[in-house]
Amino acid sequence: MQLFEKTAHELRDLLLKKEISAVELTRHFIERIQDVEQDVHAFVTITEEKALEKAKEVDAQIARGEKISPLAGIPMGLKDNISTAGIRTTCSSKMLENYVPPFDATVVEKLETAGAALLGKQNMDEFAMGSSTETSYFGPTRNPWDLSTVPGGSSGGPAAAVAAGEVVYALGSDTGGSIRQPASFCGVVGLKPTYGLVSRYGLLAYASSLDQIGPFTKDVTDCALVLQQIAGHDLKDSTSVPKEVPNYLEALKKDVKGLKIGVPKEYFAAGLDPEVEETIKAAIKKYEELGAVVEEISMPHTMYALPAYYIIGPAECSSNLARYDGVRYGYRSRDAEDVVSMFIKTRSEGFGTEVKRRIMLGTYALSSGYYDAYYLKALKVRTLIKQDFDQAFTKYDVLLTPTTTSVAFKFGEKIDDPLAMYLNDIYTVTVNLAGLPAISIPCGFSRGLPIGLQLISKPFAESTLLSAAYAFESSTDYHQARPQLGGK
Amino acid sequence: MSGKYEVVIGLEVHAELKTKTKIFCSCPTTFGGEPNTHVCPICLGLPGTLPVFNKKVLEYAVKAGLALNCKINTYSKFDRKNYYYPDLSKNFQTSQYDLPIAKDGYLDLEVEGRTKRVRINRVHMEEDAGKLVHSGSTISSSSSSLVDYNRAGVPLIEIVSEPDISSPEEARAYMELLKSVLEYTEVSDCKMEEGSLRCDANISIRPEGSTKLGTKTEIKNMNSFRALQKALEYEIQRQIQIVEDGGTIVQETRSWDEIQGITVSMRSKEEAHDYRYFPEPDLAPIIIDEKWLEKIRASIPELPQVRKKRLMENLGLSAYDAGVITSSRQLADFFDATVKEYGGDAKIVANWVMGELLRLLNASDQSITNSPIQPKALADLLKLVDKGTISGKIAKQVFEEMFTSGKSADTIVKEKGLVQISDEGVILSIVEKVIDANPQSVEDYKNGKEKAIGFLVGQVMRETKGKANPGLVNKLLKEKLAKL
Numbered sequence: 001m002q003l004f005e006k007t008a009h010e011l012r013d014l015l016l017k018k019e020i021s022a023v024e025l026t027r028h029f030i031e032r033i034q035d036v037e038q039d040v041h042a043f044v045t046i047t048e049e050k051a052l053e054k055a056k057e058v059d060a061q062i063a064r065g066e067k068i069s070p071l072a073g074i075p076m077g078l079k080d081n082i083s084t085a086g087i088r089t090t091c092s093s094k095m096l097e098n099y100v101p102p103f104d105a106t107v108v109e110k111l112e113t114a115g116a117a118l119l120g121k122q123n124m125d126e127f128a129m130g131s132s133t134e135t136s137y138f139g140p141t142r143n144p145w146d147l148s149t150v151p152g153g154s155s156g157g158p159a160a161a162v163a164a165g166e167v168v169y170a171l172g173s174d175t176g177g178s179i180r181q182p183a184s185f186c187g188v189v190g191l192k193p194t195y196g197l198v199s200r201y202g203l204l205a206y207a208s209s210l211d212q213i214g215p216f217t218k219d220v221t222d223c224a225l226v227l228q229q230i231a232g233h234d235l236k237d238s239t240s241v242p243k244e245v246p247n248y249l250e251a252l253k254k255d256v257k258g259l260k261i262g263v264p265k266e267y268f269a270a271g272l273d274p275e276v277e278e279t280i281k282a283a284i285k286k287y288e289e290l291g292a293v294v295e296e297i298s299m300p301h302t303m304y305a306l307p308a309y310y311i312i313g314p315a316e317c318s319s320n321l322a323r324y325d326g327v328r329y330g331y332r333s334r335d336a337e338d339v340v341s342m343f344i345k346t347r348s349e350g351f352g353t354e355v356k357r358r359i360m361l362g363t364y365a366l367s368s369g370y371y372d373a374y375y376l377k378a379l380k381v382r383t384l385i386k387q388d389f390d391q392a393f394t395k396y397d398v399l400l401t402p403t404t405t406s407v408a409f410k411f412g413e414k415i416d417d418p419l420a421m422y423l424n425d426i427y428t429v430t431v432n433l434a435g436l437p438a439i440s441i442p443c444g445f446s447r448g449l450p451i452g453l454q455l456i457s458k459p460f461a462e463s464t465l466l467s468a469a470y471a472f473e474s475s476t477d478y479h480q481a482r483p484q485l486g487g488k
Numbered sequence: 489m490s491g492k493y494e495v496v497i498g499l500e501v502h503a504e505l506k507t508k509t510k511i512f513c514s515c516p517t518t519f520g521g522e523p524n525t526h527v528c529p530i531c532l533g534l535p536g537t538l539p540v541f542n543k544k545v546l547e548y549a550v551k552a553g554l555a556l557n558c559k560i561n562t563y564s565k566f567d568r569k570n571y572y573y574p575d576l577s578k579n580f581q582t583s584q585y586d587l588p589i590a591k592d593g594y595l596d597l598e599v600e601g602r603t604k605r606v607r608i609n610r611v612h613m614e615e616d617a618g619k620l621v622h623s624g625s626t627i628s629s630s631s632s633s634l635v636d637y638n639r640a641g642v643p644l645i646e647i648v649s650e651p652d653i654s655s656p657e658e659a660r661a662y663m664e665l666l667k668s669v670l671e672y673t674e675v676s677d678c679k680m681e682e683g684s685l686r687c688d689a690n691i692s693i694r695p696e697g698s699t700k701l702g703t704k705t706e707i708k709n710m711n712s713f714r715a716l717q718k719a720l721e722y723e724i725q726r727q728i729q730i731v732e733d734g735g736t737i738v739q740e741t742r743s744w745d746e747i748q749g750i751t752v753s754m755r756s757k758e759e760a761h762d763y764r765y766f767p768e769p770d771l772a773p774i775i776i777d778e779k780w781l782e783k784i785r786a787s788i789p790e791l792p793q794v795r796k797k798r799l800m801e802n803l804g805l806s807a808y809d810a811g812v813i814t815s816s817r818q819l820a821d822f823f824d825a826t827v828k829e830y831g832g833d834a835k836i837v838a839n840w841v842m843g844e845l846l847r848l849l850n851a852s853d854q855s856i857t858n859s860p861i862q863p864k865a866l867a868d869l870l871k872l873v874d875k876g877t878i879s880g881k882i883a884k885q886v887f888e889e890m891f892t893s894g895k896s897a898d899t900i901v902k903e904k905g906l907v908q909i910s911d912e913g914v915i916l917s918i919v920e921k922v923i924d925a926n927p928q929s930v931e932d933y934k935n936g937k938e939k940a941i942g943f944l945v946g947q948v949m950r951e952t953k954g955k956a957n958p959g960l961v962n963k964l965l966k967e968k969l970a971k972l
Contacts, residue, residue, distance in 0.1 A: 083536040096535070103529050105536060204535040208769035237538050238771050316769055319568050322579035323533050327635065338628055343572055366570070366764035375766060 105202020
């Protein structure tokens with residue numbers, strides 16, 4: 001196995017045993033990026049000097065015999081909607097092509113303290129709106145398993161970069177499935193934490209009540225390690241919850257004997273690819289073999305989740321993205337005659353089609369005369385969906401569903417059909433509306449492309465989620481599969 | 489002409505709260521400062537920043553609500569008010585929509601001897617916007633505009649009255665009382681000239697006796713009490729004129745032009761914004777604990793109207809004097825402290841405070857809070873007069889000296905030898921001298937011109953540089969003249 005194929009915990013052992021230095025490790029990944037980046041296109045901005053600088057610091061710490069954090073010197077990446085001081089943060093949009101923030105997101109500060117070696121900012125659908133990275137102003141990212149297919153989205157860059165071995169792990173954001181769907185398409189582990197577990201300070205908002213930052217990793221152990229570093233209350237984020245963070249690594253040891261798993265039948269309705277369905281059913285069987293109790297359940301309001309999401313998300317986005325007007329930073333149209341035309345031209349030229357579509361949807365939904373019929377109704381649906389989950393969790397520890405209806409699709413297949421694209425989120429949006437944690441883990445392949453299994457748990461029960469995921473991972477080898485890419 | 493019409497006015501007042509830091513970040517709220525120096529990523533609305541609610545703002549808003557006789561909503565929340573303007577760093581203002589912090593209050597005004605109750609619909613919290621400086625006169629006619637975000641995020645409360653106000657005088661009285669209530673509760677500096685107290689008016693007219701409201705206009709940009717009154721007076725006449733001429737009033741926003749003394753149209757109803765309010769997802773709802781609320785309630789000081797009543801009933805001040813003194817909490821505090829130190833007639837204190845003190849403060853552009861003469865010093869001066877050490881006239885001279893030098897009355901009287909002459913022998917010899925020197929006045933007096941004695945007293949005072957005890961001078965003069 002090549003170094004770039006290893007996990008963070010494996011590489012950490014090598015660092016501690018001094019079989020390799022952090023600088024060598026970082027150089028190795030820089031070479032890997034050079035080898036495959038023209039195929040994958042996972043990055044918007046590469047920051048190799050910053051990574052090497054950090055690696056040097058870590059090497060010095062190791063040389064002095066200091067205790068280093070579990071992620072020290074491990075090369076990683078960030079979705080390009082996470083604010084980094086002095087490094088441009090673009091949201092893959094023309095609007096912010098040259099925007100350099102003066103401050104770090106809280107998660108960046110935390111990882112910085114933990115000695116993380118930041119290799120760069122990664123591609124995404126523009127402003128996190130999309131399911132394929134095809135809406136990126138900088139061009140799409142390709143799926144390392146098959147370069148003719150999409151990596152998913154909106155966090156396609158981070159997912160593809162982890163799968164391709166360009167970084168060991170990465171952070172993405174998930175508003176309606178933007179971590180789990182690309183994790184599923186790229187065959188990696190992706191976790192969307194409970195709303196309020198990880199600080200959103202410095203995450204460029206799409207939909208504030210739904211957004212959450214989470215990790216992409218090669219296995220569940222790495223997922224626990226990264227979550228440990230980024231979780232916790234932050235005074236700068238009023239929606240972050242003051243709660244003690246448990247030891248997630250310890251939680252992995254717990255087995256699944258007697259674990260009660262509910263399988264909502266609504267997630268297996270028409271539209272689900274038969275091969276995906278078969279693979280998920282096999283995963284269910286595996287859980288039963290491991291001693292879990294699996295039962296079919298019903299979550300009757302599931303079908304209303306997608307329309308509710310596509311009201312609430314755009315409504316919040318229409319307000320969150322209003323600040324991009326050319327006045328203070330970012331793109332400004334050159335040929336404006338007055339302030340109103342500056343606003344209109346800047347926003348017409350600076351935003352892509354999908355972003356404009358959602359701003360219009362959201363503006364409409366909040367307008368006087370339509371508010372009650374759309375936004376208020378969507379909030380009521382949101383409450384009903386939460387109640388469905390509350391009900392389910394009175395009986396079950398974990399819910400199990402497919403992450404997506406199919407494996408990765410081809411470029412261009414859905415980009416001109418917004419409704420078909422929106423259907424990608426059908427199994428993932430419910431979780432965001434209810435503020436729950438959910439993880440996608442690799443559970444098989446169809447036509448050479450990875451399939452993801454989604455596990456959902458109660459708020460702040462990430463430990464349960466991780467132990468259930470780890471039990472499956474430990475008895476299967478899907479997480480060890482690596483795509484074959486050019487170069488090596 | 490206006491006798492045929494009734495006027496209906498409602499006021500929307502914005503008051504900046506005098507917290508040390510802004511409502512959602514830790515930038516200072518201090519007025520002035522170089523442009524864009526009191527800013528941070530949060531109040532600049534940089535991508536990815538989040539608001540954190542300053543709890544002091546809640547305390548001040550609740551205090552104001554209670555002082556305005558409002559009910560406090562124990563469950564309240566913030567909402568986003570969405571509109572595009574370059575002074576808003578996020579193109580939405582974080583405000584409160586359907587669950588304001590306080591509602592259903594009132595103020596009882598005294599206008600022309602009557603009491604008038606003006607109901608208050610609501611008090612809500614919100615953030616202030618930045619300030620625009622245009623190269624031309626308006627944003628659309630300028631080739632460039634500069635933005636200063638120092639004020640962006642300064643906490644405001646908006647106080648919305650019901651349309652209970654029926655004249656420009658009432659509007660002014662409401663504003664003045666509101667200002668003093670906010671000052672008394674120490675939640676706002678209420679400086680209209682610095683924009684920390686701002687007022688918009690909704691105004692309409694209708695035929696007397698009619699119950700149907702007329703079409704209203706909204707008047708902005710009134711930066712003083714006087715401007716408020718003038719603008720409303722103008723607008724009433726403008727609306728009446730339109731109706732008398734058979735026209736219809738257009739619902740619109742108008743701006744008061746102080747120089748021309750007229751209101752001018754800013755935008756019509758058709759251009760009015762749809763603010764698309766929705767709950768602010770970045771902030772948790774505000775839940776108020778009863779115990780905390782009681783603590784705030786207990787911290788509300790004696791309010792201006794109660795204090796005024798006390799000064800009238802307990803200290804015998806006239807309504808006018810009590811009104812002037814209680815118009816500002818600092819002035820009333822100064823007055824109360826002086827009365828306590830002095831122990832004599834409060835009316836004498838009132839005369840000094842309203843007369844000499846305010847005159848000198850105004851002339852030197854100083855406020856009562858940093859007055860060079862403190863209550864104890866004034867009380868000491870008044871005691872010297874009571875003891876007969878100096879005359880009332882000399883006291884005024886001493887007071888001016890105290891004001892400029894900061895020395896005590898006692899020191900000045902000693903240094904300048906201003907002690908009153910009460911020695912009958914000394915005064916008598918001067919009286920004799922004055923009588924000898926002014927035979928015409930003596931003659932006039934003896935012929936029944938009582939007033940002539942005033943001239944003679946004046947001459948004695950002049951001879952003694954004002955130090956002679958005026959009572960003694962009068963007595964001795966009369967005795968001497970009678971004997972002639």
